[in-house]
Structures are given as C-alpha cells and as structure tokens.
Amino acid sequence: MMLLLIVSVIVLLIVLNVPVAYAMLAGVAIYFIVNPSFMNETLTQRVVSGVESFPLLGIVFFITAGVLMNYTGITKRMLVFAKLVTGHLTGGLAKVNVLLSVLMGGLSGSNVADAAMQSKIVVPEMVKKGYAPGFSAALTATSSLITPILPPGIALILYGYVGNVSIGDLFIAGIIPGFLLAAILLVYVHFAAKKRGFEQEMNPFPSFKQVAIASKDALLALLLPILIIGGIRLGMFGPTEAGAVAVLYALVIGLFIYREMTFKDLVSAAKESVQIIATVMIIIAAGTAFGWMLTLEQVPQQLASAMTTSVEQPLAFLVLLLVFLLIVGMFIEGNVMLIILTPIFMPMLETYGIDPVHFGIFFILCLSIGTITPPIGTIMFTTASITKVKIETFIKEVIPFWLLLIGLTLIIIFIPALSLWLPSVLS
Structure with a gap:
C-alpha cells in the first residue's frame, strides 16, 4: 500500500511537470518520513552514496571531453570529413548526419550532446538543401x-557500474551493434531521400587531395576511440582513467595542435560541462535512493519470482521485456530506468542464463528508443526545441525510425553473437 502511494505521488509530480529526479526524491522522502525505523539522515546518506563512486568519474570525464570537442575545432573537422566522404552520394547531408554521429559517438559518449550539436550545425544545412525540417530533426x-x-x-x-559488469567488455560489445545501427540508417535515408526528392543536386566527387587533407585534419580526433579502447584492453588504464585521458587529449589538441581554443572557450566549456554533469548526477542520486527503497520492499525479488514462473524461455523473456521497456520508456527518463531497473533485472539474468554484457546492449537500445518517444523523450524535446519543429511533426516523421530501432533490437535479441563475439575475441 505504501509503495503504491509513493509511485502515485511520483507519477502525479511528473504529470505536473516536476523533473523526474525531484519527483523520485519526493517519493522516497515520503517513504523515509512515514517509516519511524529510519533516522533523519538516512535519506541524505542514500542520495550521497549514489554518486560517491570512483567509476562514476568516467561519466564526468567523458561528458567534459565531449563538450570540449565542440570548442577545440574537432567537431568542425569531423563535419568536413563526413561531408567529403558522403556529400557526393544520394541524400548526402542525411548520410553526413549519421556518419557524424558515429564519429562523435566515439568521442563524446553523450547522446544529448550529440543531438544538440547536430541540431545546431547540421539540421539548418539540411533544411537549406530542401530536407523537411521534421525529417531532419527525427x-x-x-x-x-x-x-x-x-x-x-x-x-x-x-x-x-550499477550492474557490476565489466565496462571494458561493454565498450567492445557495443561496437558491432553501433555500426549496424549506422548502416541501417544510411540505407534508410538513401531510399527516403530518393522517394521524397531530398537533395537532388549532389556535391561533386571529392578529389584524392581533398580526402587526404580532410583525413589528416580529422585523424587526431579519429585516433581517440582507438586510444581509449586500446588502452583499456592492454591494461594501461581503466574506463575511468580513460575518461581523464580523453579530456587531456582534447585539451592538448585544442590548445597546442589546432590552437582554436581560447581561455574564454575553456571557461564556457567548463560551465556547460558542469551543467550537464549536475543534471546526470542528480538523476543518478535520486535513482539510487529509489532503487534502495525498492530493494527494501523486496520488489526485485518478487518481480523476478513472478517473471521466472510465468516465462520459461530466455528469448521470450527478452521479447516480453522489450515490450515492457518500450511502454515504461514513454514515461520515465532513460538514465533513471537504467539505475532503477538494472538491480531488478540482474538476478533474472542468472535464472535465464543470459549474458549480462549481451543484456546491457539490448537494455540500452530499449531505453534509447524511449528518448525519442513522447511524452518524456529527452532527445525528442532537445532536437525539437533547437530546430523549432513541432512535437506532432516530429512524431509523424520519427515513426519509421522507431520501427527500424525495434527491428534492430529484435536482431540483437535473436543473434547474441553481434554483441558477444568481439569481446570473446579480444578478451
């Protein structure tokens, strides 16, 4: 009964447009207030313990590194390189959009930062070339x-961090699914551009000299993912230290090699990083406290028991979970779900014999779909607000992309080797 009351309060606050993290904190506060067995300091201790972890420094570092990319000239050079590689093809700018996400994804680690950056830089160019604003935003x-x-x-x-799974293995496991998603999007935008008449006048085929110059300019940035993964696999540093290396690398390139970053830019990058990091850490802190409350109420154990009793096959379990996450993802922010649900799902993985690394890629894909789904989708609101596209227009244009993402998630479910083969080879 108490749990139902708390969930109702949280849902009500979210409906009233209270940020999800603060809504969860309010719900957890009620739980501690009405429960006399806890001291007044317990809630504060739970919240602080949620962010008091060395592995979480990796998030701080990689967010900072991603922001620095936009101030050091790295993003600009990536864009030039992507334009030369795909600009002469059908739907060239749409393919630039996808390729730039691949390149920046290996640098920033933040989908919000990537979406915001491309909404400001690439989408206006796409609209000038005749692309529909809604399609460009979607x-x-x-x-x-x-x-x-x-x-x-x-x-x-x-x-x-939350599931106690090797972050190094997760990094490797995401490579093939990430490139597969990029390939699927490239094929789709090719035919969409043809069908809808987008960008009929293509750029001329680049010369070898142009490609060589663009590759040289982008090479230092392209080396960063290789440096990170190689350093982790060779045991030179862990995932957290890799984030610090990424920050140092971005600073060296911006200050001493490209020489485009000024002191004013450095201050602006620091402020932007702090704002993003604070938002993420508040979500983590609130989610940790909420997850601790659920554990005390035996919710993970009860759900695991109910699920394993009704579903026997691992594949059926994952498909059922896909449907559940798509529905829940419409209402709860992805990072919050990641923190709350991971401890609930981990005992189930042991029961079904599902590899936690494979499950992690599947889980993150499911949560990612929620970020472009109304009514809470953070990426949806980020791109729509920056590009000035109406939400109803965005939703209409994003439907084919939903279907592609769901299809890819089903492929990941039924072919675990897509996420497990590379870690097994490189381990």
Missing part, C-alpha cells in the same frame, strides 16, 4: 542514439 534524434552504444557511451558506464 533523423538527428535517431542518429544520436548511436552514441550510447558505441564506446565510451555514458549509458555503458552507468550500466556497468
């Missing part, structure tokens, strides 16, 4: 979902 939102799957995705770090 594609930008969807292509940004490549970011949390590719290393060093923030979601991978968060899932590994």
Whole structure:
C-alpha cells in the first residue's frame, strides 16, 4: 500500500511537470518520513552514496571531453570529413548526419550532446538543401542514439557500474551493434531521400587531395576511440582513467595542435560541462535512493519470482521485456530506468542464463528508443526545441525510425553473437 502511494505521488509530480529526479526524491522522502525505523539522515546518506563512486568519474570525464570537442575545432573537422566522404552520394547531408554521429559517438559518449550539436550545425544545412525540417530533426534524434552504444557511451558506464559488469567488455560489445545501427540508417535515408526528392543536386566527387587533407585534419580526433579502447584492453588504464585521458587529449589538441581554443572557450566549456554533469548526477542520486527503497520492499525479488514462473524461455523473456521497456520508456527518463531497473533485472539474468554484457546492449537500445518517444523523450524535446519543429511533426516523421530501432533490437535479441563475439575475441 505504501509503495503504491509513493509511485502515485511520483507519477502525479511528473504529470505536473516536476523533473523526474525531484519527483523520485519526493517519493522516497515520503517513504523515509512515514517509516519511524529510519533516522533523519538516512535519506541524505542514500542520495550521497549514489554518486560517491570512483567509476562514476568516467561519466564526468567523458561528458567534459565531449563538450570540449565542440570548442577545440574537432567537431568542425569531423563535419568536413563526413561531408567529403558522403556529400557526393544520394541524400548526402542525411548520410553526413549519421556518419557524424558515429564519429562523435566515439568521442563524446553523450547522446544529448550529440543531438544538440547536430541540431545546431547540421539540421539548418539540411533544411537549406530542401530536407523537411521534421525529417531532419527525427533523423538527428535517431542518429544520436548511436552514441550510447558505441564506446565510451555514458549509458555503458552507468550500466556497468550499477550492474557490476565489466565496462571494458561493454565498450567492445557495443561496437558491432553501433555500426549496424549506422548502416541501417544510411540505407534508410538513401531510399527516403530518393522517394521524397531530398537533395537532388549532389556535391561533386571529392578529389584524392581533398580526402587526404580532410583525413589528416580529422585523424587526431579519429585516433581517440582507438586510444581509449586500446588502452583499456592492454591494461594501461581503466574506463575511468580513460575518461581523464580523453579530456587531456582534447585539451592538448585544442590548445597546442589546432590552437582554436581560447581561455574564454575553456571557461564556457567548463560551465556547460558542469551543467550537464549536475543534471546526470542528480538523476543518478535520486535513482539510487529509489532503487534502495525498492530493494527494501523486496520488489526485485518478487518481480523476478513472478517473471521466472510465468516465462520459461530466455528469448521470450527478452521479447516480453522489450515490450515492457518500450511502454515504461514513454514515461520515465532513460538514465533513471537504467539505475532503477538494472538491480531488478540482474538476478533474472542468472535464472535465464543470459549474458549480462549481451543484456546491457539490448537494455540500452530499449531505453534509447524511449528518448525519442513522447511524452518524456529527452532527445525528442532537445532536437525539437533547437530546430523549432513541432512535437506532432516530429512524431509523424520519427515513426519509421522507431520501427527500424525495434527491428534492430529484435536482431540483437535473436543473434547474441553481434554483441558477444568481439569481446570473446579480444578478451
């Protein structure tokens, strides 16, 4: 009865447009207030303990590194390189959009940062070339979902931290699914551009000299994902230290090699990083406290027992979970669900014999779909607000992308090797 009351309060606050993190904190506060067995300091201790962890520093570092990319000239050079590679093809700018998400995904780790950056830089160019604003915004939102799957995705770090799963293995496991999603989007936008008459005048085929110059400019940025993954696999540093390396790398490139970052830019990047990090950490803190409350109420154990009793096959369990996550993802922010649900699902994985690394990629894909789904979708609101596209227009244009994402998730479910083969080879 108490749990039902708390959930009702949280839902009501969300409906009243209270941020999800604060709504959860309010619900947990009620639980502690009405329960006399807890001291007044217990809630504060639970909230603080949620962010008092060394692995979470990786999130801080990679968010900072991603923001620095936009101030050091790295993003601009990535855009030039992507335009040269795909600009002469049918739907060239749409393909630039996808390719840039792949390149930036290996650098920033933040889908929100990627979506915001492309909404400001790429979408206006697409609209000038004749693309529908709604299509451009929907594609930008969807292509940004490549970011949390590719290393060093923030979601991978968060899932590994909460679920006690190797973050290094998760980084490797996300490579093939991330590139597969990019390939599917490239094929789709090719035919969509042809069918809808987008960008009929293509750029001329680039010369070898142009490609060589663009590759040289982008090479230092392209080396960063290789440096991160290689350093982790060789044991030179862990995922958290890799984030610090990424920040240092971005600063060295911006200050001493490209020489485009000024002191004013550095201050602006620091402020932007702090704002994003604070938002993420508040969500983690609130989600941790809420998850602790659910554990005390035996919710994970009861759900695991009910699920394993009614569903016997691992594949059926994952398909059922896909439907559940798609529904819940419409109302709860992805990082919040990641923190709350991971401890609930981990005991079930042991029962069904599902590899936690494979499950992590599947889980993050499911949560990513929720970020472009109304009414809560964070990426949906980010791209729509920056591009000035109406939400109803965005929803109409994003439907084909939903179907593609669900199809990819089903492929990941039925072919675990897509996420497990590379870690097994490189381990």
